[in-house]
Amino acid sequence: MKKIFLSVMLAGAAVAANAQSVSSISYGKFFDNWQVGVNVGGYTPTTGNAFFKSARPNFGVEVGKQISPSFRLGLDGTAYINDNSFGVRNPLAIEHVNVAMLGNFNLSNIFAGYKGEPRKFEVEAVAGPGWFHSFNPGKNNDVSGMSVKFGANFLLNLGSSKAWAVKFSPSILYLIDEPIAQHANSLNSKNSFTQASLGLVYRFKGSNGAHHFTAAQASAPVVEDNSGALRGELSEKDRELRDARNRIHELEGELAEARNRKPEVETVVETKRTLESVVTFAQGKTIIAPSQQPNVARIATYLKKYPNSKVVIKGFASPEGSIEVNERIAKARAEAVKAVLVKQYKINADRIVAEGEGIGHMFSEPDWNRVSIATIKE
Numbered sequence: 001m002k003k004i005f006l007s008v009m010l011a012g013a014a015v016a017a018n019a020q021s022v023s024s025i026s027y028g029k030f031f032d033n034w035q036v037g038v039n040v041g042g043y044t045p046t047t048g049n050a051f052f053k054s055a056r057p058n059f060g061v062e063v064g065k066q067i068s069p070s071f072r073l074g075l076d077g078t079a080y081i082n083d084n085s086f087g088v089r090n091p092l093a094i095e096h097v098n099v100a101m102l103g104n105f106n107l108s109n110i111f112a113g114y115k116g117e118p119r120k121f122e123v124e125a126v127a128g129p130g131w132f133h134s135f136n137p138g139k140n141n142d143v144s145g146m147s148v149k150f151g152a153n154f155l156l157n158l159g160s161s162k163a164w165a166v167k168f169s170p171s172i173l174y175l176i177d178e179p180i181a182q183h184a185n186s187l188n189s190k191n192s193f194t195q196a197s198l199g200l201v202y203r204f205k206g207s208n209g210a211h212h213f214t215a216a217q218a219s220a221p222v223v224e225d226n227s228g229a230l231r232g233e234l235s236e237k238d239r240e241l242r243d244a245r246n247r248i249h250e251l252e253g254e255l256a257e258a259r260n261r262k263p264e265v266e267t268v269v270e271t272k273r274t275l276e277s278v279v280t281f282a283q284g285k286t287i288i289a290p291s292q293q294p295n296v297a298r299i300a301t302y303l304k305k306y307p308n309s310k311v312v313i314k315g316f317a318s319p320e321g322s323i324e325v326n327e328r329i330a331k332a333r334a335e336a337v338k339a340v341l342v343k344q345y346k347i348n349a350d351r352i353v354a355e356g357e358g359i360g361h362m363f364s365e366p367d368w369n370r371v372s373i374a375t376i377k378e
Helices: 002-020 107-112 227-260 290-305 323-343
Strands: 034-045 056-068 071-081 094-106 121-134 143-158 164-174 192-203 276-280 310-317 352-359 371-377
Touching: 034 164, 056 192, 071 121, 094 107, 094 143, 107 121, 121 164, 276 290, 290 323, 290 371, 310 323, 323 352, 323 371
Parallel strands: 310 352
Antiparallel strands: 034 056, 034 192, 056 071, 071 094, 094 121, 121 143, 143 164, 164 192, 276 371, 310 371
8 A cells, every 4th residue: 555655656756856847837925726626426236237337426625735737635525425336335425435545647748748828628547546345234244445546637628717627537436455355455346346436626716816826927027228339339349359450460560561671870979079268367477367258168078078088288379478477477477377266166177188398380360379279188
């Protein structure tokens, strides 16, 4: 009995898991996809009796939860009416009852798939364990035991909503714990009922607004229409890309030209720096007149700019007077320029050479020879 129960439950779980792997089905909430039903029919012992000749009436109720489009788990209760037609007198109106936990396997959806609503006509396989009780006359004569039911449901779904269905259900009920010695705890047709019933089923409306599973509706994302701005940005990017490609082409051309160009060798000739400044004096004088100060400043500026340079100052005199006096005046004129450079412009005396050259003959005019000439030495 335990093996039968576990087999039915495992099969139902496998079918439900397989069906639930279909992501396009909306499964809703726990209280969705419930149904109730009623049925009436007839039953007779499986062996030794013709069904239509010996059938007794029965009726039942059911409640079930559709786990997936392919599997439903339900509780079924059936009452078997006594009409004393089997040769045993029983004054009770209800002779037997059976309550079963049934797994209902929708073969139509298992093999053909589920399209979002039940088909007009469907076929289910039914199996499950139950509890059977017989009411017998006399005290303590009732009998109870485990049962197992196998059968089928042929469903006709009604209307566009498929809320109602009519079903025809043939089945066989085995009394596997009935205490008949040679048949106890086994599926034996000699200890079973064959039965058939006609039922009416109602499916409750779920949170999806339907009486059955529906296909999940994928909500389309709301897309803001900014195509104009995007086209503008794309056009701008295309322009930038064209400019970049043109610049790359120009640079490649310049690079190729530079590679092919012969190197130009520029010869740099460093010329020697030179400066010559002339300071004139009045006849017989060794004092530098204010008008001649710029010529001295010119020498000082150069020496400061080029600290490694030196200067040679040569003093001259005009031919008037004696040679001794002119030599003395020429020397004094050179020393006068040196003194201004050292004292006023702070030029190191070691960088200055002052020499008297006596009477000068550089110029044709005698007065022009009363000078000190400063020449830079590198």
